[in-house]
Amino acid sequence: xxxxxxxxxxxxxxxxxxxxxxVVLAFAFLGTLFDGAELNLVxxxxxxxxxxxxxxxxxxxxxxxxxxxxxxxGGLVCGWLGDRYGRRWTYTGSVLIFGVAAVxxxxxxxxxxxxxxxxxxxxxxxxxxxxxxxxFTESWxxxxxxxxxxxxxxxxxxxxxxxxxxxxxxxxxxxxxDGWRGGYIVIGAITLVIGLLSAITLPESEQWRHYRxxxxxxxxxxxxxxxxxxxxxxxxxxxxxxxxxFIVLASAMFISTNSMIAYLTTFLVQVEKVPLGTAxxxxxxxxxxxxxxxxxxxALSDVIKRRYAFFAASLxxxxxxxxxxxxVATGSAHVSSQFWTDQTFWAVLLCAAGSGxxxxxxxWMAEYFPTRIRSAGSNTSYYAGRGIGxxxxxxxxxxxxxxxxxALALGLVGPVLAAAFALGVPDRTGRTIVAVE
Numbered sequence: 001x002x003x004x005x006x007x008x009x010x011x012x013x014x015x016x017x018x019x020x021x022x023v024v025l026a027f028a029f030l031g032t033l034f035d036g037a038e039l040n041l042v043x044x045x046x047x048x049x050x051x052x053x054x055x056x057x058x059x060x061x062x063x064x065x066x067x068x069x070x071x072x073x074g075g076l077v078c079g080w081l082g083d084r085y086g087r088r089w090t091y092t093g094s095v096l097i098f099g100v101a102a103v104x105x106x107x108x109x110x111x112x113x114x115x116x117x118x119x120x121x122x123x124x125x126x127x128x129x130x131x132x133x134x135x136f137t138e139s140w141x142x143x144x145x146x147x148x149x150x151x152x153x154x155x156x157x158x159x160x161x162x163x164x165x166x167x168x169x170x171x172x173x174x175x176x177x178d179g180w181r182g183g184y185i186v187i188g189a190i191t192l193v194i195g196l197l198s199a200i201t202l203p204e205s206e207q208w209r210h211y212r213x214x215x216x217x218x219x220x221x222x223x224x225x226x227x228x229x230x231x232x233x234x235x236x237x238x239x240x241x242x243x244x245x246f247i248v249l250a251s252a253m254f255i256s257t258n259s260m261i262a263y264l265t266t267f268l269v270q271v272e273k274v275p276l277g278t279a280x281x282x283x284x285x286x287x288x289x290x291x292x293x294x295x296x297x298x299a300l301s302d303v304i305k306r307r308y309a310f311f312a313a314s315l316x317x318x319x320x321x322x323x324x325x326x327x328v329a330t331g332s333a334h335v336s337s338q339f340w341t342d343q344t345f346w347a348v349l350l351c352a353a354g355s356g357x358x359x360x361x362x363x364w365m366a367e368y369f370p371t372r373i374r375s376a377g378s379n380t381s382y383y384a385g386r387g388i389g390x391x392x393x394x395x396x397x398x399x400x401x402x403x404x405x406x407a408l409a410l411g412l413v414g415p416v417l418a419a420a421f422a423l424g425v426p427d428r429t430g431r432t433i434v435a436v437e
Contacts, residue, residue: 020203021139027194027202028132028152031095034191035128036159038098038121039390041105041187042067043261044160044283045167045180047270052177053111057266061395063115064262067122068391074126075383080230082127082375087135088204090375094127095195102188106181129362130379137366137374138207142430145367146306150298150359157291160261161284163187168280210435211371220436226372233373234380242368243381245425246361249310250385251393252417253358256317258390259397259411260286260351267404272335282339286352293352294359305429306364310357311422317354317415323347325409333405354415357422367428370437389414 042049042064050060074094082090101121108114132152140148166186171179214220227233234243264286268279293313301309324347327333332343339345362378369377394407401407 023201023203024135024139024205025148025152027091027198028136029155030194031091031128031132031198032152033155033159033162034095034187034194035098035125036156037163037187038102038125038159038191039067040160040163040261041102041167041180041184042118043258044164044265045171045183046262047266048171048176048180049114052180053114055111058395058398059111061262061398063118064258065391065395066115067118068387068389070119070122071126071383071391072387074123075130075379075386076126076231076376077123078127079130079376079379082131082134082379083208083226083373084230086204087131087208087375088198088202090127091131091135091202092195092199094124094131095191095198097121097124097127099124099188099191099195102184102191104188106184106188126379126383129382130365130375130377133362133366133378134208134375135205137363138205138371138433142432144299144302145363145430146302146309146360147295147299149363149366150295150301150356153298153359153362154291154294156358157287157294161287161291164280164283164287168276171276207371207433207435214436224370224372224436231376231380234377239369239373239377242426243377245421246365246368246377246381247384247388248421249357249361249418249425250382251388252314252385252414252421253355253361254386254389255393255414255417256321256351256389256411257290257355257358257414258394259321259408259414260348260355261390262394263398263404263408264348267408268335271404274335274337274339278337278339282335282345282348286348289349289352290355293356296359297356298359298363301360301364301429305427306360306367307422307425307427310360310364311419313354313356313360314415314418314422315354316356317351318412318419320347320350320352320354321409321412321415324351325412328405328409333409351411357418364425364427364429367431367433368426371433371435 046060050057078090078094098121101117105117108117167180167183170182174182268274297309297313327344335342335344365378397407397410
């Protein structure tokens with residue numbers, strides 16, 4: 001540490017669970033929960049939004065694409081703000097932005113206004129991932145960091161389950177044309193409450209505070225100070241390989257999960273003519289499977305390292321999407337009201353289970369990047385991946401495939417990419433986090 005105040009740093013680093021860690025964990029859960037809920041607000045009721053706004057399904061997919069690109073901007077800006085001005089207020093601002101956007105989206109009378117609200121929501125959602133995992137990693141003990149980090153990421157799919165339930169209830173109550181609007185308003189209102197609570201009760205990261213104090217006092221070595229150009233730290237020699245490879249892994253994971261989000265409901269309802277209630281049950285089962293695999297894969301990564309657990313999950317995804325692609329290619333991809341007897345249903349469940357690598361990714365990134373750029377590094381990698389995997393790929397897949405079933409099966413690209421690159425990504429499993437490094 002040389003000129004760094006070693007005693008103070010040691011005290012900060014070795015404190016297993018600082019004061020307020022439980023509150024930090026709670027808001028990491030809630031932020032991720034409603035981040036997932038927000039993203040699924042486009043995918044789940046896609047057919048109904050298109051009908052209500054009198055546009056094609058491809059135009060709603062374009063909303064998902066542009067929202068994904070907006071989240072890249074939000075990730076870059078909010079990640080830098082989180083490292084420069086603090087995790088707490090950046091988190092609060094992000095949540096409030098996409099809460100307001102959801103409410104306004106539910107009230108939007110035209111496709112153009114709806115698109116604007118989704119762009120604003122994308123910017124707000126771009127702040128959550130890196131901030132949540134930065135705060136969590138800086139405050140939580142190392143021995144179970146992977147398992148708890150996987151549980152945080154599982155909230156993303158729990159949020160999608162909430163969206164499915166809320167939108168389904170509102171659709172039953174208010175009809176296909178207005179039901180999705182009620183879902184937007186309900187989800188948005190709850191998100192706003194969470195944002196206001198975080199402004200009151202969420203503590204700032206002690207690691208971040210300590211780093212900024214050392215920096216202000218001039219005790220941080222030159223090579224450990226933030227670069228003058230925002231985000232350029234991520235592409236310095238010591239970090240560029242990790243940054244680029246994490247973008248690849250995040251893109252791969254979003255290709256896997258968002259192929260399901262964007263196309264599964266439409267495949268079931270419009271192609272296979274499955275009743276909405278039955279389709280909702282199938283989607284719900286898939287989401288539950290995915291949510292369960294996140295903490296399990298995270299716990300496995302505490303034992304065998306992050307990269308190996310991620311690789312194992314990717315192989316499951318290759319098997320699931322490969323099976324689904326075979327069924328589609330041979331004209332055998334069918335789902336009936338007795339879905340548990342259909343091969344396609346079980347292939348879809350295996351696809352869902354193959355997304356378990358997401359349960360590792362957040363902690364893996366947070367352990368890799370140092371405190372001074374942890375929020376920016378995690379956000380940039382994750383949201384660049386979201387823009388590519390959740391934004392660009394579903395649109396390209398549908399354009400290339402020409403049909404919804406084949407576009408869904410092309411999600412195979414995700415786990416194949418993940419398996420190909422996972423073992424080459426730097427891995428610092430379970431390391432001690434210190435303020436100045």
